[in-house]
Amino acid sequence: MKFSVIVTLKKDVLDPQGKVVQNTLQNLGMSDLKSIRQGKYFEIDINNANEQIAKKKVDDMCKKLLANLIIEDYKVNKIK
């Protein structure tokens, strides 16, 4: 069972990496760009046919390793 996890910085946390990308794109002539923020993406394959249990495992992984809950939020979605 496959899940996608998106980890993003919380709204009020500075994103220096995103800022560099934003400046670079604006220097490339993308004047319509208002803002860009960068995050992490994971595609996780779980060996468990029970969706609830599998989702719980992914949730545990996010809390233990993938996301720093002090400065980051995460979203889990099932991929069909």
Added chain:
Amino acid sequence: MKFSVIVTLKKDVLDPQGKVVQNTLQNLGMSDLKSIRQGKYFEIDINNANEQIAKKKVDDMCKKLLANLIIEDYKVNKIK
């Protein structure tokens, strides 16, 4: 107008970063984990009310800077 962009390594490209995360999670006791692959995520805000034009701009950004099309794929989605 906001878009999300997900950049992932192509299927046959090795993902050493994902492999490290996978080993770490397995060492943490996540035995159900079959595989995990890492990618990049961007949230892009465009100053343009025309969805088609805005999407085209995001597409240009991906091709010019955000994704390396030789080894990576990207997906653009509108965020309502």
